[in-house]
Amino acid sequence: MSGPPLAAPPAPFPVILAGPSGAGKTTLRDRLLDEPGSPYLFSVSMTTRSPRPGEREGVDYRFVSHADFEALAKDGALLEHAAVHGERYGTPRDNLDRAREAGARLLLDIDVQGARQVRRAAPEAVSIFIVPPTADRIVRQLRGRGSETPAQLERRLAGARAELEAAAEFDYLVVNDRIEDAVAAVSSVVATHRGPAGRLGAADREYVARIVRELDRIRGEW
Numbered sequence: 001m002s003g004p005p006l007a008a009p010p011a012p013f014p015v016i017l018a019g020p021s022g023a024g025k026t027t028l029r030d031r032l033l034d035e036p037g038s039p040y041l042f043s044v045s046m047t048t049r050s051p052r053p054g055e056r057e058g059v060d061y062r063f064v065s066h067a068d069f070e071a072l073a074k075d076g077a078l079l080e081h082a083a084v085h086g087e088r089y090g091t092p093r094d095n096l097d098r099a100r101e102a103g104a105r106l107l108l109d110i111d112v113q114g115a116r117q118v119r120r121a122a123p124e125a126v127s128i129f130i131v132p133p134t135a136d137r138i139v140r141q142l143r144g145r146g147s148e149t150p151a152q153l154e155r156r157l158a159g160a161r162a163e164l165e166a167a168a169e170f171d172y173l174v175v176n177d178r179i180e181d182a183v184a185a186v187s188s189v190v191a192t193h194r195g196p197a198g199r200l201g202a203a204d205r206e207y208v209a210r211i212v213r214e215l216d217r218i219r220g221e222w
């Protein structure tokens with residue numbers, strides 16, 4: 001006997017990773033994508049910035065001109081978009097549809113402005129803020145690129161501080177000290193998440209506030 005058609009299972013909720021440079025977000029993201037049987041589909045963003053050595057078109061980003069980016073944003077083809085360090089970044093709306101069709105979990109590596117917009121457009125998404133254990137890691141990472149002028153470095157540090165200031169809006173905080181632990185922490189959050197968790201708790205907010213204080217102290221010493 002055939003009963004009523006079964007409803008399609010709900011699509012896996014998207015996972016948003018955000019956090020300041022130096023948090024090791026890219027490594028974490030790659031590890032999640034490379035795990036055997038990974039349920040994730042990486043959300044390839046559009047950007048107006050130039051490719052860095054080794055970055056591949058359509059894999060790391062879709063590199064577009066400012067004019068094309070504007071046209072896509074105007075047409076509503078982007079789920080969210082933001083300006084970061086003077087360049088434009090955005091998530092193609094299609095990425096969400098593609099993940100739904102594939103039954104995969106969309107993994108977004110975006111900034112805090114984008115995270116805010118995705119939470120509005122896809123309230124089922126879980127948002128995870130990634131921090132390093134110390135402010136020093138942020139400074140070292142930003143210095144490590146080596147190509148920045150002091151003014152650019154200061155702008156990037158101010159950007160990192162602004163990202164940290166938005167941490168409280170996220171559902172969860174993951175401290176990336178040992179990468180294996182951070183991967184396990186994200187996997188555990190995703191496995192146990194049952195709905196909007198809301199803002200970070202007091203202990204997590206204090207953890208981030210400490211990093212902000214450290215960052216301010218380091219910047220003050222220059």
Ligand code: 5GP
Pocket residue numbers: 019021045046049080081082084089090091109110111112113114115
């Ligand atoms: P990068 O240029 O170093 O690859 O990325 C700079 C920042 O832009 C990172 O914080 C990254 O997470 C963010 N980003 C990358 N793609 C997107 C996107 O599609 N939307 C938003 N809002 N931010 C993005």
